[in-house]
Amino acid sequence: MGKHVVVGSGQVGTHLAAKLVAQGHEVVVVTRSGRGPDGAVKVAADVADQARLTELAKGADVLYNCVNPQYHRWLTDWPPMAASFLAAAESSGAVLVILGNLYPYGPVSVPMTEDLPLASTTPKMRVRAKMWTDALAAHEAGRIRVTEVRGSDYFGPGATDQSYLGERFIGPLRAGKTVPLVWPADMPHSWTYLPDVADALITAGGDERAWGRPWHVPTGAPLTFRQLGEKMAVLLGRPAPRMRQLPWPLLRAVGVFSPFLGELKHTRYQFVAPYVLDSSAFQRTFGVAPTPIEDALKATLDA
Incomplete structure (x- = not known):
């Protein structure tokens, strides 16, 4: 059993933390409010505080980014939080698993696969694309181990x-x-089923074949x-x-x-x-x- 730090306790983070607890892992859930499922250690913290997140990630096997700031705040909220995750992953050695989405692909006319370019020109979508490209660059430089898991609209x-x-x-x-x-x-x-998202995040964090590239959640x-x-x-x-x-x-x-x-x-x-x-x-x-x-x-x- 390992230590798993789940940042965010929304519709995905809650499922993820509960599944990890059920599997017998040590689970730390980090949110602004300090809430989380029973069986997890619940910590209230500002995710953008690099020193604090680095401290919480110490000794972790996997660090999950399941944060979801309000959409209209992506341009201001994401950059400092993304930098904080990279710093915490590099310092702790934890595998960084990012909960991504399909927005950076932009409009498409074919079924979406992971090798599609992140072609969206919308500023908010470019922020999400940069989060992944920055993390991948750190992975390729040997500073961290990272993967991103992307799903469609949740239910x-x-x-x-x-x-x-x-x-x-x-x-x-x-x-x-x-x-x-x-x-x-x-x-x-x-449509992507929420428990399948949590399962995919756990798989991606624990299997080295997943690291260094994005993946799509099993979706019907x-x-x-x-x-x-x-x-x-x-x-x-x-x-x-x-x-x-x-x-x-x-x-x-x-x-x-x-x-x-x-x-x-x-x-x-x-x-x-x-x-x-x-x-x-x-x-x-x-x-x-x-x-x-x-x-x-x-x-x-x-x-």
Whole structure:
């Protein structure tokens, strides 16, 4: 058993820490608030404080970056935190596992594989791309060992209220009401199950074959909002749900007052055309598969 330091206790960090605790590891969870799952050592700290994070990572086998600052604050919050992670990983010798995302690829017209260029020109996406390229450069220089794990839009138990398949989707479906959608109902999209994300992070941190490159979380075949709603309705014993897409001009107008809605313009391309994640490299290399969609949706509804 080893020491694992999980920084961030959101929808991914909580699953990750709980799984590591269940496996018998020493787990330290670092957040601003000092919260975390039972069985873990919970520490309140500023992640951007390099000296403090370096102290907490001392003796760690793996250091996980599961932090998720508010999207509209990426330009200010990410650079000092990313530098802090690199310093802590270099000082401690811990494997740095970064929870990444697909945003740096930018708009694509093919299934996404890990060898796609990080071609997005949006400033916030460039920040995430630089985090990875800086970490990879440190790895190639022999200063640290690093990997990055990337998934598509999350769903599952513990998903935040910003999840497109969270309570704002499930609540009306349960009640037999029309489900309001931000995006088109019939566009294929890849969805990544939260427990599969945590499993992929653990695998990547503990297997040297994962180090020095990015990986995609095992993710099932793309499904539309309508297909997902129909599958959930069957599990709930309800008729297929009605869906209504909210007008884009209305969302843009409301976005003036809501930071979250205001940022949707940067990710709209992901939902108005097919958005498909190819995770075959991870599945083939480590011999794992995504959780079957029916099992994943049942666990989501039960939660």
